[in-house]
Amino acid sequence: MEGEAGGSTVAGSPNTSRVAVVTGGNKGIGLEVCRQLADHGITVVLTARDQARGTAAVESLGRLPGDVIFHQLDVTDDQSAQRLAGFLNTRFGKLDILVNNAAIGGVESLTPDGSAPGDDKFKGMDARQRLEWMRNNCRETYEDAKQGLETNYYGTKRVTEALLPLLLKCSSPGRIVNVSSNFGLLRLFGSEELRRELDDIENLTEARLDELLAAFMEDMEAGGFAKAEARGWPAGGFTAYKVGKAAVNAYSRILAKRHESASSLLVNCAHPGYVKTDMTTNSGILTPEEGARNVVEVVMLPDGALTGAYFAEGAQAPFV
Template sequence: MNYSERKLLGSEIRSALAFFQPSAATILRHSAISSSHPLTGAFFGVRKGNRGLRSEKIPGATFLGITSSSRQQAMGSNERPNPDRLAVVTGANKGIGLETARQLASHGVTVILTARDEKRGTDAVESLHQVGFSNVVFHQLDVRDPASVASLAHFIQNQFGKLDILVNNAGASGVVVDVEGLKALNIDPESWLSGKATNIVQAVIRQDNEDAVTCLDTNYYGVKRVTEALLPVLMRSTSGARIVNVSSLRSELKRMPNESIRNQLNDIDNLNEEKIEKLLDGFLEDLKNGTLEAGGWPMMLPSYSVSKTVLNAYTRVLAKRYPDMCINCVHPGYVKTDINWNTGVLATEEGAKGPVMLALLPNGGPSGCYFDQTTMAEY
């Protein structure tokens, strides 16, 4: 499929999804609090200890102050809430993640909003409840913590038995920035997007090995960790599972200077996680030795760029492995969020459109593709 055909398909997908766009009345109908809703009110994850698994019968869950075990007794030992569509959105206490959760909820999807920080996560859920979205609930998730990831998987398995949508949105920039110094540079959006600002920003951006490891462990390994843990419940989706990996314009292979690396990541027939992670080891070694430029790695936000490039590659590996699912990655646009120090120009409402479109793809939709907002694009 050539680029023009992909753009046409992207247009057709948006047309096919037009019926998902709800009227104000539909939003109110979906979000009105109902006593018959299986998840009326909030249930908030209560973490016991810093890293350990929760000890409740349903990990991390309390319903309106009622413990999970007493809730199960009230429901009957074998009864489970069974929403038509259930979604997990990671890193959703603010920005694109929060808006993605809101838009999915407006389509009648029950959303498990996750965040590393419990207070921020519960506050985010409460903000959605206050505007009528009772179908959003919270569960704590640190994508870098295997115990936290296992706890979420255990909760979904015990409480719902299936998952329909996973939006991997949690991310880290991989650098420390002098924000005031960056603002003083007054870099225009085009320079950011094209990479022309690469040399300009070096004076206000610092990256060390620890920052790089955090970035890669969040943006690639964290996505892999969460996805692998939730695959068993995604496979039980009755509506067809959807996985959406939130990527970046920095991920595009044309931005990778090293031709050999580009070719390896584009060789989808032979690509696997082992090869991806061998490349990441090489990147960290070059970073440690101060030889990133000589190694042909991108110099604009190196760890972030590399993490999103390999995230796209992992998306393609998964899509090939699980042909019955729709698994895609998406650049949400240059959105004004904390991860780009609010240098972006788009509102979060715009940034969430691509992830939401891919989360709600009809059966038979594309898989293994990269989207620039809502348009299919070249890797």
């Protein structure tokens, strides 16, 4: 183990030419994405908000074909994102891969101690029943929704924009994989107008996307989730999470279109599946290793592959 300036630690063997950043890399899917990318010989910068947890995560990975380096990152903080960009520029002068994995559920757990039940709790339940259990054991508030959008959408955008100049320095196309969800599919929106506008990538802009999200939060503030659902935002629980992931999908497509002609960037979305993590209170079907594999498959697509696409558990699928 060796130390790095700027709140970073390193584990692994001599590094490789490709460099990846994984946000929210200290546990769950993010940690497994770090492990699997390092297994491919890629130097991985594992980021997390908490330095102690991030350092422990690096240590837990042991020695791998590629280096694993920790650097602190709070995706809700502009300066934190810029510090990471500065570190990457000084240390590597570029960035090949960005996996935006950091996210929160945007809900408050109602389980007695806030902990995730064990596997026995969900034995015999199918995915629908497990999701129903999750919905019945959490609640959503305006503040939860606000924090959810700030982390899941604006955090993804903030980190992407900070690191984009480094991604564009690569000799081969830089790669951005935004960890998404089937909860972000447009079919979940009750309003045909909202579905149509969010799917109209030829005309949708980042500024208009911000306006739509502001309208969602205004509906939330005025009448809570009941009003939001009545206005055509997703129903059935986890509303802010669904809106945030739909926004991530739309932003990814806008970004891919912006860089499409230059072939300088591949931007895709990856739904890892319903995974056993803290966010799902351990109710998922897949292991973190299986979920991460579905993300890494998209990262490792060949040069010239699809951009602006959505992959569900490794297979291309529609955004709707």
